[in-house]
Structures are given as structure tokens and as C-alpha cells.
Amino acid sequence: MSSGLQACGISVERGGRRILQEASLDIAHGKFTAIIGPNGSGKSTLLKALAGLWPVSAGEVMFCGKPIRTHSRREIAKTIAFVPQDTRIDFAFTVAEIAGMGRYPHRGRFAPETAADRAATEAALVRCDVAHLKARDANTLSGGERQRVLIARSLAAQPDIVLLDEPTASLDIEHALDILTLCRELAHDGHAVVVAMHDLNAVARFADFVALLDEGRIVGVGPVADVLQPAALERVFGVRAEAVTDAAGSTHFLFHSLK
Amino acid sequence: MEIKSAGMKGAGVKQRLRVxxxxxxxxxxxxxxxxxxxxxxxxxxxxxxxxxVCAIKLLPASWLTAFGSDVSTITATDQLVVWIIRIPRVLVAAVVGAGLGSAGAIMQGLFRNPLAEPGLMGIGPGAALGGVLAFVTGWSSRSVLPLPLLAMAGALLALGLVYAMATRGGVTPIATLLLAGVATGSLVSALSSLLLTLNIANWQIAQEVVFWMMGGLEARTWTHFWLCAPFVAMGLCAGIVEGRELDLLMQGEEAAASLGVNVEAAKRTLIVTVAILTGASVAVAGMVGFVGLLVPHAIRMMLGPRHRVVLPASALGGAVFLILCDLAARTLHPPTEIRLGVVTALCGGPFFLILLLRHYRAASL
Structure with missing residues (x-):
């Protein structure tokens, strides 16, 4: 796990507007890092910049000691997996075919699927609990199943770092908890897991570290308990946050409108 | 665990059997x-x-004795009909069908849309305009070459224009490409119609232009075959080489990039490949619709969406489909030939509907 990934004072511009400003973040292996912030605060942008998918206008994303833009896509894909928010699957690929696509960076142009490819795909399907679906057409799956299959696809590449862009955005509570539990387990296995998410109570329950974004700037970063403070949440989200401790000793937030 | 991996192999074996x-x-x-x-x-x-006749044309004279009396009874007329009139026409139909079938498969993958067809991106209309120019200027009546060459030039020019308009800083968003293609396509089609209107008084030119726009393979020669076949072969190979990239692009560009695809390079190769396939096909056959839409769709329903499978299968299916459509075009209503584009739409439409209905019925079970 020598593959370090850091954002060093990066800014991202789109259409003449700065959507990320001088953001710095160290991605920790074996930890679940949550990226939170209001809509439009730059969560997705930060994630995509970390994946090397969007160019930065200032600063540098450093990957394995070199700027990420100097690595080939193929090299990056072997180590960093990115699960996009768009989970649309229009064509009738089977679940096994979708997951097998994760092996792309490891395979030569005409190389047939090797035993190692099959094993990695199979392990990823089992890991995400979708192995029983592999003969199914992926465009017939439910939202929760589809999200798991896409995570399996990213794990088939055997990455060290997994970046997920709002993986729970369109899921019901049960499936959302399943996905976050899976992310938690991946971190436990030693992956660096970075998740852009909205549910602050889920952050409090599942994440180790939090980066709090406000209008393109990181205004708070550190262990969950340090960043999820009522005052900071009120400033960034514009709501009054009340921290409650339950009988088991975990913290929950209740939110109240300021109006 | 062992049972599970056997299951995975099972699905693959079933697919290979179907192929x-x-x-x-x-x-x-x-x-x-x-x-x-x-x-x-x-x-x-x-x-x-x-x-x-094929033996006479292809084999050394000393081998012909093996065919005995068959060879000795062949007349010059037989040779003319078989070798100069029918065979080139059938082979051109096969190559054009292969070209349009595989071009359609690539387009649908590239645009993530099962309704995309080779005419989008302005390539088809561009080729049509090139052809219309060849008729209007009268060059097409002087030799065989100006028509296909101008059509191919039109296809490439239209693509170049669309690509330049849609690309900013080395990035070509697919949505912009589609819009630029549709806009350019309408403009170029309007120019074709304008040229037709201006020349409507010249009955012969007008008829040629209208027939060209409906597609057809009458009087095709070996020259047409050799003009078209190498490009279709090249395009098909390029498509198969990029097949895995196309599979990944179908998952969305961000997903493809994050899985290791050099997205802009792959798109560039694939777009040029579509232009070569479509340009070469329209150049020798005029505007033949439906093949690029129907054939890959039917193939995907039968064999699944993986492009390394879909592309060669679409080429083969397109070839058979167009040979049969052209056969129908010249034999259904003699002595008049029905236009090939009309036949492809007439046979293609209902066939397509039946496949679609069966597919949804199977999916709902």
C-alpha cells in the first residue's frame, strides 16, 4: 500500500468559474474518509480531481510521488477506482461482463481473460454480494443491486484506493446502509475509501475522517468528532444542528431550520 | 466458491455456443x-x-478440363452476365451491408443510444451531397469514378466540419457532437435539395439525384467493389481492435476513463472509423437506410452487446440482409427496379418490430 494520493492546494475551474479553491487533502489507507458539504460545494469535483479525471488549474494532485496528470489512465486505473454517480446501464451486458470490465487496465489489447482475471472478478462479485446475479442482464437490476455491481466492477481492478461519488444518493435506507457497511469493510480490508455523501448521521456512524467543503473550499478536515461540530454545520449548511447521544454512546444529529 | 466460478464459466460457454x-x-x-x-x-x-464462369475467370486454363463440358458450353453472354453484371453487384451489396451494419454498431455504442445510426454526425448527408454534386456537374456521366470519390470526400468534409465545431481544447463531448452533427446534416441535406430544385428542369439529372438519394446498386462494377471493399475491411478491423474500449465507453465516459480508457483518443479513432465505413458505403450505394439501425440491434438481442462479438456479426448480418434486399429490389417488380433504400425500409421495419415485441415479451416473463 505504497500508493499515496494527495491533493496539494488544487483549484479547478469550469466555464470560467472556480468550483474548487486551493483544496488540500491526504488520503489515508485503511480509513473511510467522507467528503461532505452542501449541493454545489465541490464534493464531486474534488473526488474527480483526486481520480485524475478533471484537470486542475492550480496546485497538483500527487499520486505515487508524481503529479497524477503524468500517469497514464491505465496506470491510474490499476490503483485508483472511481465509482461515478451516473449508474445508468443502457445495454444488456450481464453482471459478470460489467464486473469483468474492471480488469481492463490489467489486460492487453488482445489478451484473453486469464485465470487471474476471472478470480479477481469473482472475488469482487462475492465481496459485493452480487455473485448470485452474474448471469442477469445488468439493465434489469434494482438501484441497490446496480450500485453494488458497479462497486464490484471497480474492485475487480484490485485497487488500493476507492473513490465513490454519492453512492447512496438514490437508494432507500436499507440499501444505503448496505452500501456504507460495504465501504466500511473495504476500509477495514486496508483500502483507502473516499465517499462523497449527504447524510451527516451516516457520516458520524461510518466515517473515520471528514472533509467539510463550503463553496469550493475545505473549511474543516480531520477526525469525524472534530469536524462535525454544531457551529461548523450551522455556518456551512445554514441549519441548527443539535447533537444527541444515545444509550449506546453514539452521537446523532437533529437538524432544525434557522428560519 | 468452486461451484460459483463454474457458474460464471457456464454463462460464458452459453454465449460462445450462441455465437x-x-x-x-x-x-x-x-x-x-x-x-x-x-x-x-x-x-x-x-x-x-x-x-x-468463376472457374474460367479465376483458375489457370490448364485446370479447366476438370470441369468438362460445363466450361465448353459457356458463352460470351454468360460470362458477361455473371462476371461483369451480377457478381460485382452482389459483392458490392455484401460490402455495403457489412459497412453499414458495423458502422451502426459503433455509432450506437459511441452515443450510448440504440437508435443512433450512421447518418448522424452529418456523414451520410455529406456523402449524399458529394454524390449530388457529381450528378449536377455532369461529371458522373463521364466516368465511374467521380460519383464515389466526391461522395467519400463529402462524408469526410462533413465529419471534419462537425468534429471541428464540437471539439474544444482536445475534448469532444458526445452530446455536442450529436448536436453539431444533426445541425450540419440538416444544412447539408438542404443544400442537396437546393441543387435538386435548381436542376429539376433537367429531367435526367433530377431523376438521377432522386434515385441516388433513395439508394441503389444498378450497374455497379468491379471498380465500385474495389473502391469500397478495402475501406470497409479497414474500418471493420479498426472497430474490432477498439471493441473493448467501445464496451467501456457504453458505460459512460467518466466510468470508461476511471477504468483506464484514454477516452478522447478512443472516441477520435471510432468516429473516424464510422466515417470511413459510412463514407465508403454511401459512396457506392447512395443513401440506404435502416441497415445500420436494424442489423446491430438484432445482433445484440441474439448475442449480447459486447462489441468484439457484435461488430463482425453485424458485418456478416448486414451483408446477407443487403444482398437479399437488393435481390428483392430487382426481381419483385420487373422490369422496373425498386429503389434499394425503399426495400430496406420496407423489409426492415416489420422485422424490427417483430424482434422488439419478442424481446419485450421474453423480458417480461
Whole structure:
């Protein structure tokens, strides 16, 4: 796990507007890092910049000691997996075919699927609990199943770092908890897991570290308990946050409108 | 765990069996339709005559004795009908069908849309305008070459224009490409119609232009075959080489990039490939619709969406489909030929609907 990934004072511009400003973040292996912030605060942008998918206008994303833009896509894909928010699957690929696509960076142009490819795909399907679906057409799956299959696809590449862009955005509570539990387990296995998410109570329950974004700037970063403070949440989200401790000793937030 | 990996292999084996079944039906079908298309027509020819003429043309003279009396009874007329009139036409139909079928498959993958067809991106209309120019200037009546060459130039110019408009800083968003393509396509089609209107008084030119826009393979020669075949072969190979990238692009560009695809380079290669396939096909056959839409769709329903499978299968399926459509075009209503584009739409439409209905019925079970 020598593959370090850091954002060093990066800014991202789109259409003449700065959507990320001088953001710095160290991605920790074996930890679940949550990226939170209001809509439009730059969560997705930060994630995509970390994946090397969007160019930065200032600063540098450093990957394995070199700027990420100097690595080939193929090299990056072997180590960093990115699960996009768009989970649309229009064509009738089977679940096994979708997951097998994760092996792309490891395979030569005409190389047939090797035993190692099959094993990695199979392990990823089992890991995400979708192995029983592999003969199914992926465009017939439910939202929760589809999200798991896409995570399996990213794990088939055997990455060290997994970046997920709002993986729970369109899921019901049960499936959302399943996905976050899976992310938690991946971190436990030693992956660096970075998740852009909205549910602050889920952050409090599942994440180790939090980066709090406000209008393109990181205004708070550190262990969950340090960043999820009522005052900071009120400033960034514009709501009054009340921290409650339950009988088991975990913290929950209740939110109240300021109006 | 072992049972599970056996299950995974099982799904792959089933798919490979289906692919093998497809080829074991379609390859003989191709041979039969080629033979049938050469033999059926205003002068019916027995298959022995066809084989004998091919032997005379292709084999060294000393081997011909093996064919005995078949060869000695062949007349100059037989040779003319088989070798100069029918065979080039059938082969051009096969190559154009292959080109349009595989171009459609690539377009649908690239645009993530099962309704995309080679005419989008302005390539088809560009080729059509090139052809119309060849008729209007009268160059097409002087030799065989100006028509296909101008059509191909039109296809590439239209693509160049669309690509330049849609690309900013080395990035070509697919949505912009589609919009620029549709806009350019309408503009270029309008120019074709304008040229047609201006020349409507010249009955012969107007008829040629209208026929060209409806597609057709009358009077195609070996020159047309050699103009088209190398480009279609090249485009098909390029598509198969980029097949895995196309599979990944179908998952969305961000997903493809994050899985290791150099997205802009792959898109560039694929777009040029579509232009070569479509340009070469329209150049020798005029505007033949429906093949690029229908064939890959049917193939995907049968064999699944993986492009390394879909592309060669679409080429083969397109070839058979167009040979049969052209056969129908020239034999259904003699002595008039029905336009090929009309036949493809007439046979293609209902066939497509039946496939679609069956597919949804199977999916709902």
C-alpha cells in the first residue's frame, strides 16, 4: 500500500468559474474518509480531481510521488477506482461482463481473460454480494443491486484506493446502509475509501475522517468528532444542528431550520 | 466458491455456443444468398454456369478440363452476365451491408443510444451531397469514378466540419457532437435539395439525384467493389481492435476513463472509423437506410452487446440482409427496379418490430 494520493492546494475551474479553491487533502489507507458539504460545494469535483479525471488549474494532485496528470489512465486505473454517480446501464451486458470490465487496465489489447482475471472478478462479485446475479442482464437490476455491481466492477481492478461519488444518493435506507457497511469493510480490508455523501448521521456512524467543503473550499478536515461540530454545520449548511447521544454512546444529529 | 466460478464459466460457454450457432447459420446463408442473387434475374442462370464462369475467370486454363463440358458450353453472354453484371453487384451489396451494419454498431455504442445510426454526425448527408454534386456537374456521366470519390470526400468534409465545431481544447463531448452533427446534416441535406430544385428542369439529372438519394446498386462494377471493399475491411478491423474500449465507453465516459480508457483518443479513432465505413458505403450505394439501425440491434438481442462479438456479426448480418434486399429490389417488380433504400425500409421495419415485441415479451416473463 505504497500508493499515496494527495491533493496539494488544487483549484479547478469550469466555464470560467472556480468550483474548487486551493483544496488540500491526504488520503489515508485503511480509513473511510467522507467528503461532505452542501449541493454545489465541490464534493464531486474534488473526488474527480483526486481520480485524475478533471484537470486542475492550480496546485497538483500527487499520486505515487508524481503529479497524477503524468500517469497514464491505465496506470491510474490499476490503483485508483472511481465509482461515478451516473449508474445508468443502457445495454444488456450481464453482471459478470460489467464486473469483468474492471480488469481492463490489467489486460492487453488482445489478451484473453486469464485465470487471474476471472478470480479477481469473482472475488469482487462475492465481496459485493452480487455473485448470485452474474448471469442477469445488468439493465434489469434494482438501484441497490446496480450500485453494488458497479462497486464490484471497480474492485475487480484490485485497487488500493476507492473513490465513490454519492453512492447512496438514490437508494432507500436499507440499501444505503448496505452500501456504507460495504465501504466500511473495504476500509477495514486496508483500502483507502473516499465517499462523497449527504447524510451527516451516516457520516458520524461510518466515517473515520471528514472533509467539510463550503463553496469550493475545505473549511474543516480531520477526525469525524472534530469536524462535525454544531457551529461548523450551522455556518456551512445554514441549519441548527443539535447533537444527541444515545444509550449506546453514539452521537446523532437533529437538524432544525434557522428560519 | 468452486461451484460459483463454474457458474460464471457456464454463462460464458452459453454465449460462445450462441455465437457459434449464429455463424454456422449465417455463413452458409451468405453463400446461398450470393449464389441465389447471381442466379436469379431477367436471365436465370443455373448454378453450374456460375461455377463454370468463376472457374474460367479465376483458375489457370490448364485446370479447366476438370470441369468438362460445363466450361465448353459457356458463352460470351454468360460470362458477361455473371462476371461483369451480377457478381460485382452482389459483392458490392455484401460490402455495403457489412459497412453499414458495423458502422451502426459503433455509432450506437459511441452515443450510448440504440437508435443512433450512421447518418448522424452529418456523414451520410455529406456523402449524399458529394454524390449530388457529381450528378449536377455532369461529371458522373463521364466516368465511374467521380460519383464515389466526391461522395467519400463529402462524408469526410462533413465529419471534419462537425468534429471541428464540437471539439474544444482536445475534448469532444458526445452530446455536442450529436448536436453539431444533426445541425450540419440538416444544412447539408438542404443544400442537396437546393441543387435538386435548381436542376429539376433537367429531367435526367433530377431523376438521377432522386434515385441516388433513395439508394441503389444498378450497374455497379468491379471498380465500385474495389473502391469500397478495402475501406470497409479497414474500418471493420479498426472497430474490432477498439471493441473493448467501445464496451467501456457504453458505460459512460467518466466510468470508461476511471477504468483506464484514454477516452478522447478512443472516441477520435471510432468516429473516424464510422466515417470511413459510412463514407465508403454511401459512396457506392447512395443513401440506404435502416441497415445500420436494424442489423446491430438484432445482433445484440441474439448475442449480447459486447462489441468484439457484435461488430463482425453485424458485418456478416448486414451483408446477407443487403444482398437479399437488393435481390428483392430487382426481381419483385420487373422490369422496373425498386429503389434499394425503399426495400430496406420496407423489409426492415416489420422485422424490427417483430424482434422488439419478442424481446419485450421474453423480458417480461
Amino acid at each position: 457459434r450457432l449464429y455463424y454456422s447459420v449465417t455463413l452458409p446463408l451468405l453463400a446461398i444468398s450470393i449464389l441465389a442473387a447471381i442466379s436469379i434475374g431477367s436471365t436465370p442462370l443455373p448454378w453450374r454456369t456460375i461455377v463454370a
